[in-house]
Amino acid sequence: MGRYLLRRTAFLLGSLLAAAALLFVLLRLLPGDPANALLSVGATPEQIAAARRQIGSDLPLLQQFGSWLAGLARLDLGTSFVSRLPVGPEIAARLVVTVPLTLLAFVLAVVIALPVGFVAAWRSDRWYGLLLNGVSQLGIAVPAFWIGMLLVTVFALRLRLLPAGGFPRGDWAEPGRALTSLALPVVTIALVMSASLIRYVRSATLDVLGSDYLRTARALGSSFAGAMWRHGLRNAAVPVVSILGIELATTFLGAVVVESVFTLPGLGTMLVEGIAEHDYPVIQGVLVVSTFAVLVIGFAADLVQRLIDPRLRAHVGGGRP
Numbered sequence: 622m623g624r625y626l627l628r629r630t631a632f633l634l635g636s637l638l639a640a641a642a643l644l645f646v647l648l649r650l651l652p653g654d655p656a657n658a659l660l661s662v663g664a665t666p667e668q669i670a671a672a673r674r675q676i677g678s679d680l681p682l683l684q685q686f687g688s689w690l691a692g693l694a695r696l697d698l699g700t701s702f703v704s705r706l707p708v709g710p711e712i713a714a715r716l717v718v719t720v721p722l723t724l725l726a727f728v729l730a731v732v733i734a735l736p737v738g739f740v741a742a743w744r745s746d747r748w749y750g751l752l753l754n755g756v757s758q759l760g761i762a763v764p765a766f767w768i769g770m771l772l773v774t775v776f777a778l779r780l781r782l783l784p785a786g787g788f789p790r791g792d793w794a795e796p797g798r799a800l801t802s803l804a805l806p807v808v809t810i811a812l813v814m815s816a817s818l819i820r821y822v823r824s825a826t827l828d829v830l831g832s833d834y835l836r837t838a839r840a841l842g843s844s845f846a847g848a849m850w851r852h853g854l855r856n857a858a859v860p861v862v863s864i865l866g867i868e869l870a871t872t873f874l875g876a877v878v879v880e881s882v883f884t885l886p887g888l889g890t891m892l893v894e895g896i897a898e899h900d901y902p903v904i905q906g907v908l909v910v911s912t913f914a915v916l917v918i919g920f921a922a923d924l925v926q927r928l929i930d931p932r933l934r935a936h937v938g939g940g941r942p
Contacts, residue, residue, distance in 0.1 A: 630920075636916055645685075645686050648905065651899075655702055676702055698712065708903055716887075718788055719889065722806055726810035727814065730812075731818065734814075734815040738821070741753040742822070754820075757815075757819035757820055757823075759816075760816025761820070765813045765875065768812055769882040776805060784802055786882070788803075789802060806880070818868060821864045822857075835848050866918050866921065867922075870914070870915040874915065
């Protein structure tokens with residue numbers, strides 16, 4: 622297991638380096654000069670050249686990449702072209718909104734999806750089992766921004782129960798106000814995520830319900846609940862954990878849409894602002910942090926799978942799977 626952890630850690634760092642290199646190259650292929658972010662309309666060629674020297678975009682690409690990579694190794698994400706502030710602390714301030722939004726939505730989606738997916742599989746031959754499956758299929762097709770706008774219309778504009786957007790200036794200094802501001806965004810993300818999760822939970826549960834080992838346990842006198850708890854839960858959890866990791870990573874990356882709908886000052890909003898202003902350090906910083914978060918989530922999900930399923934641990938250790 623120790624060798625596996627070392628290999629996975631090395632793979633994680635190598636993937637992050639490859640993603641950073643690809644990101645750097647792709648950003649330089651985009652149209653537009655980042656020096657324009659420092660200048661007003663109608664700048665002279667001399668002013669543009671001076672701005673390029675100031676931000677270092679006049680240097681060869683390989684030298685720019687080496688300098689950026691060296692800063693990244695020191696956890697220095699650079700300085701914004703526009704605000705002239707360090708990107709790292711700004712990202713940390715935005716994560717105060719994005720991380721709670723993602724985690725709360727993820728927990729709520731799991732709380733919805735696990736029982737609903739189980740019932741949809743357990744009673745797949747009943748009308749309500751079919752109804753739950755159909756609703757989950759419909760939920761996958763509905764865009765997150767549409768659900769967000771619908772929730773805003775109903776609960777913010779008509780019922781006036783929750784705010785339509787924004788976040789307290791003091792962040793979490795007033796937890797009640799902060800949670801109230803995140804209520805509609807969290808529900809929006811959770812509804813979209815749970816629709817997808819219900820399908821996977823239903824599929825994993827159907828596989829368990831049709832398995833020989835569950836029928837054998839029932840034939841030996843175990844109750845349905847006891848057989849599911851002792852034998853079915855672990856086998857159903859292995860594929861679901863993998864999907865949970867993917868969904869959590871997708872939610873983190875997809876927060877840009879929901880943050881835009883609810884005008885939340887999170888990481889997604891920061892990325893949109895950076896793209897609009899051609900602020901390369903901001904764009905690079907946000908995407909590198911997001912990529913690292915996705916890789917860590919995938920690593921954690923893989924590790925949990927091996928902790929749940931001893932066959933995977935045996936395979937890692939060189940034994941027979």
